[in-house]
Amino acid sequence: MKEKTKSIRHGQKGFTLLEILIVITILGILASLVAVKLMDRPGEARILKAQMDIQTLETALKLYKIDNAFYPTTEQGLMALVEKPSTGRIPTKWREGGYLEKEVLPKDPWGNDYLYLSPGVNNRDFDLWSYGADGEEGGEGEDGDVGNWTK
Numbered sequence: 001m002k003e004k005t006k007s008i009r010h011g012q013k014g015f016t017l018l019e020i021l022i023v024i025t026i027l028g029i030l031a032s033l034v035a036v037k038l039m040d041r042p043g044e045a046r047i048l049k050a051q052m053d054i055q056t057l058e059t060a061l062k063l064y065k066i067d068n069a070f071y072p073t074t075e076q077g078l079m080a081l082v083e084k085p086s087t088g089r090i091p092t093k094w095r096e097g098g099y100l101e102k103e104v105l106p107k108d109p110w111g112n113d114y115l116y117l118s119p120g121v122n123n124r125d126f127d128l129w130s131y132g133a134d135g136e137e138g139g140e141g142e143d144g145d146v147g148n149w150t151k
Helices: 002-011 017-038 044-068
Strands: 116-119 127-130
Touching: 017 044, 044 127
Parallel strands: none
Antiparallel strands: 116 127
């Protein structure tokens, strides 16, 4: 009886880091969608959506680094998450299908591209941000910048 129990435990496997990160990303996306629908303040909802998108992109960038031991360069940009870079430092273990669901880069809630800088100025590895509703650096409220260094 002990041998049977022992063999069952031995055959069990845990979750991989990749699976856990994917689940966290999916939960983040769902939370952002629910928050946008439930909030009665569209400006705050857009800021929250931008924060959730940035978290999703951060997770994808970390997965990229796990596979390739480095982050994409600024020149390669976030596009390296959906298409294998062909210039600069070429990743040897780039994940087939990319690092984002639907293989497309999200736009910020105001219709602009998210910005990426590696290495970062505000963070050691990379900065990831949106300029907000006005599309310009600085500002307050909905016009304020939303980045991976702000809360």
